[in-house]
Every structure is written in C-alpha cells, then in structure tokens.
Amino acid sequence: MVHRKSKSGVVSVTSIDVAALAGVSQSAVSRAFGSGGPISPATRGKILKAAEKLNYVPNSIASTLASRRSGIVAVVHGDMHNPFFVETIQSFGSKLQARQRQMLTIEVNSSVTADDALMRVLRYQVDGIVLAAAQLSMRVTTLVQARGIPLVLFSRELPGHESVCVLCDNVDGGRQVAAAFLRAGARRYALVTAYDNATTSQDRARGFRDHLLQAGVPTDHIQVASGQSSYERAQVVVRAMFSGPQTGWPDALFCVNDIMALGAIDTLKYELLLRVPGDVMVAGFDDIPDGARAPYRLTTVRPPLDAMVDLTLEQLELLETPSQGASANDAGQRHFSLKGELIFRDSLPTPGLSPAAR
Amino acid sequence: MVHRKSKSGVVSVTSIDVAALAGVSQSAVSRAFGSGGPISPATRGKILKAAEKLNYVPNSIASTLASRRSGIVAVVHGDMHNPFFVETIQSFGSKLQARQRQMLTIEVNSSVTADDALMRVLRYQVDGIVLAAAQLSMRVTTLVQARGIPLVLFSRELPGHESVCVLCDNVDGGRQVAAAFLRAGARRYALVTAYDNATTSQDRARGFRDHLLQAGVPTDHIQVASGQSSYERAQVVVRAMFSGPQTGWPDALFCVNDIMALGAIDTLKYELLLRVPGDVMVAGFDDIPDGARAPYRLTTVRPPLDAMVDLTLEQLELLETPSQGASANDAGQRHFSLKGELIFRDSLPTPGLSPAAR
DNA sequence: GTGAAAGCGCTAACAT
C-alpha cells in the first residue's frame, strides 16, 4: 500500500491503494465510485469491498479539480435573525442534500462583506449560486455571470440585469393584504417597508398601496416608514407612528415582512397598550413560524416556499447545461413569480367575522 | 495567454496566465498570493497588477489539493428552529470570516442523516469540525479522529471519548436557576428536559435537581418530563403537567433550554390562562433573542457564547499543529467549562422583589 | 529572491 502520510502523521487512503488491493487499475476505482463510465458489477463489487476494508473515502477536492464540478451550491442570504432566511436555508439544505450536493451558506449584512464573501466562494468553484440576500451589489452578480457560474435570484430581483429569478408574487400579496384590510373596515393605513432598494419590499408596498388608492383611500390616509427589515427598527417606527394626536393613528398596519410585524405587535400591545386587532389590525408577509404562535397569531401572506426552492434548483441545473435550447427554452421565461396565500389569523380577522375578537 | 475553456465555454484565468503577463514564473505568482515563500515587493507588485488586469482569482480547490489545507471548517449543528443554533452559527460564521476561512454548516436532525452528512463533508478535506449537535453517534466522531481531522465538541460532551470540548457550565447554570426559584419562594417544581442522551440537558437538569434536593425539597415535589428540545413538545408536556388536580401543580418551571420555555409560557398563558410568574415562575437556558421580547421576558442562563466560540476556534487551530507540546499543553485541559450568567427578567422575578409583578 | 520540476488524487479521453 502506498498510504502517503500527511503532515499530521495520519495516513490517507487513495484510489490507488484501493486499486492495488482490488487488483484493478486506478481508473476502475474512479468509475466504481463516480457514476460515470462503464463498469461490470463484478469488478465493481471487488472494488467496493476493498474500499470498505481500507476505509476509503473519495477525495472530492481532487475530483473537483479534475472534473470542474464541485457539487457545491452556495446560498447567499440575509441576516439570520429574520426567520424567513432560516426557513429558506433549511429548505435549500434538505433539498440539496437529497440531490447529493453540498450547500455553502453565506450570510450577508452590509454590502461590503457581501462582495468579498462571494469572491471567496468563487475560489471554491461552486457549481451554482442562489442569491437570496436583499442587499447585494449588482457589481458582484455581474462578476459571477462573467465567470459563467449559474446564478439564480431567490425572492428578489435585480432590475436591468439578465438573470433567472424565482419569487413570490409580491405585488399580488400586498394587494391581498390591502383587500383584507378594506373588507375588515379599516380607515387609516400604515405601511412599514424593509429596505428601500429591495424590490421585494417595493413590490409588496406597491401592491398594497395601489390597491388602496384604487379603492378610493386618500393618499394622506396611508403613511409609510421604513423598518429596515428588523424587529427593533419596526418598533421604533411604530412608536413614531403613534406619537402624534390619536385622531391620526392608523387602524391598519401592514409590515412587508413578518419579523417587523412581530416587533410592531409587541410595541403596540405592551408599550402603547393598544389591542390587536381591536385598536389596530396588523398583517405581515413570509409566514415565519413565530408569527403563528399564541402571542401573535399574525395574519400574513405565505409564499409557496417549497415550490420556489424546487424551481430555483431546477433552474440552476438547467443553467449548468447551457447547450440545449438556450433561446428556445428561456426565451421570455426568466422571471418566475408564484402566488402567495393570505393566511388569516387573529391579528387581522377573517372577513365575515367582527374585528372585535381578541 | 493560455485561457483554457471550460465546457460552458467560459475562460478561466490561471496563475500561469498571470505569470506570463507579469513576466515571472508561475511559482512566483503562487508566492505572491499565498502568504508562504519569499518574494520581493517589486515582483509582488507586478504580479498583483497583472492579476488585477486579468481578473485572476486563485483556485482554492487546486491549492487545497496541493497543500492539503482547504481553509474550510465544518460546523455540525441541530435543528435551526432552535434559535440557539442560529446564534451559534452566526458567531462561528463571523469569527471564521475574520480569520479568512470558510464555514460549511451541516444541520443534523436524526442520527441517520448526521452520519452521512458528515461523511460527505469529510470528502471535502475540511480543516476542522465543530460538533454542536446534541444528537450524534460516537461512531462518526471516532471516524473523524481516525482520519486525523481536528474536532472540538461545542456545547456538548461525549462520555468516554477523548476529545476537546467547550461548553457552558451547565451544572452550575441549573444550580443558579434552582437557587433563584428557592429565593423566590417556590414550593413545587417542574423540570422539562431536552434529549435524554444529551449531556447538556442532563447536566442542566442535574444541577437544578441536586440543588433543590440539598435544600430539602422532597423528591416528589420535583416532576420531570422530556420536551425533546422543541417548542411544540414542550407545550404538550406542560399541558400534561397541569392536567391533574390543581393542588399538584408546580409553581416553578425550569426548561433546560429557551425554545422550550417559550412553548411552555405560551401554553401557560394562552391555553391554561395562568399568570407568569404570578401562578408559575419560568426559567430557561441559552438566552435566545426571542426570550427577551415583551411577550416572554424570560429569565434565563446566558452562556458566554462569544468566549466559547473563540475558545473553540483557538483549540481547533491548536489541534492543527499537533507537534508542539501535545502532552505539555493539553495534559488535563481538554474540557473547557465556562460559567453562565443568570439574567433576571419578568418570568422569574429578581430576588428582593415580590413575585406579584406582571 | 527566483525558477524548474515533481506531485496532490482524481477524471476523462483514448486505446485496447
């Protein structure tokens, strides 16, 4: 046996060792493990047995170098304090695992760290990148595409940028919330946005606002503020909204994502001592697990996460084989927008019931 | 320029291309980027400029193969629905990033997926592994050590296993909670454990129980049940605890981690309509962000997460250089147990105040 | 300080 020693003095078994023990060539071992070339069940068996005995584990680094496929997909996401990203990561993780691939997650907060985090990942020859972070410079995505790495935007868009993206129909979701508020008899509205430059936030806000306007709600009955996509910032924003004379207070509050809605509700109930939905109805977007719990019972738009993740992975794989019908297949179909479902809970009563319940 | 094309038709710039443009040898380029060998500032400058112009990014896969160091640390953790793991991951992520290393996270739920998830990671030649999952077979850890990969257990132990581990002093934490309950005048106690085979849960429970027993609390005044480390299971357990005659109900409830404490509080307040802490005081362990929010105001033990993560990374690096003082340094010092701090909030009033406040 | 040369462990033609 060859058994080269690494500096730590530990032996590392290679395919050559296995080949020697099984009495075959090294490339036979490669074929036995990689699902590539032809191999007879007989030799395959011998090889597997030898490998077993030697405790052989294929070296993916070497195979990546030789084949140019790492089997790694990078998922770039935002602050994990937003449970939506946790759900997203979990979903990608399990589905990727099912496809025998590794997931490399990269958390991105400021645009600065984002860029070099991505750069670092590029070194590892990832097979594809899922961009789920709200905040990310277009500079990097251009660089990624220049290197020919499959990229799909998840739950976000990049205006004026040629790339596949999969998202929940944010405009429609915002509209659904507005409609529900109207039916529940709301009069004055407040809207808490996330990041101003994020299309996701913009679209949810737009769908909401446009629907209200169309229904005849006067512009000055819709106040808007940015909660920076955080629980704490949303609290600050809500405090400000309810600091003026009571006559101006909104009775319907839409936070463009759930994590902000939680902050809003907590401030409303525990600081301002208002009733939800009695004094102010609240709705969110994302359907994070926490929103369903007893202290919140948050009415929210549930994106079809499972379908979105499946679609994303599917598109990623499609991009890996650029030969077939590049123009025939994705002619116009580069944006996939899946409808979300409005889940009624206590913070915005389901239509038909009086909003008096607590 | 050489500019080999990959199958996708995209050029990839290598150190050879840079060398050619800069008029130096390929190995000079390697030295200019890797912090290894000697290189004059002059040539270094030329090389960097050439690399810049070509948009060169070093290939970490190739460098890993050649140097046997991937720069990747794997963090194996439990279900991310427990925010403690989210905090842990974030901490490792940012600290690893600061050390110019990549983090590969692996979520582990059942012991089955754990093993092959780890096996898959081993193929990628990770430089080290942080084992933060409560549930994991000792079989795998043995395999990891056999391959000579640095391993440190985080927030958990593996009895009868020779390995470095870093954890919060769980026994002491449990004891602190017990003491606080006693001072607050509790009479009947309930204890919700996580996984029976997890030392972390066992130790927290033991510290708690032993302290009560020593203080003269009769055994039958301490009931115990397992909440499986989940919000939902804790709710089930709490419902059961309060289903008998009211005289037997506990007035002090310790959940060995916060996520279960949240479930317990929600059931207590919204289903059983009991007051916290008025009817029953509650304490947790981990200090997850959610526990500090208005609906909970959970009293809990805060582990020194930052210090724990630093220590873990430090030990990991120490294990990578096995030469120096293997016996001199870690003679007996293989278990690092850092004291946690009891954070008083409303669910268990700080001593000196009456437990009447809501 | 710099270049030449020998791998790292595997994949992928290409022969046989």
Added chain:
DNA sequence: ATGTTAGCGCTTTCAC
C-alpha cells in the same frame, strides 16, 4: 469492460 495516459491549478522542495 478495462487499462493507459494526460492533465486539472496550485504548493513546495530544491537548485541557482
């Protein structure tokens, strides 16, 4: 179906 042979892009002695 199997073996042979080039590399993949970099690190790392080793001469100079």
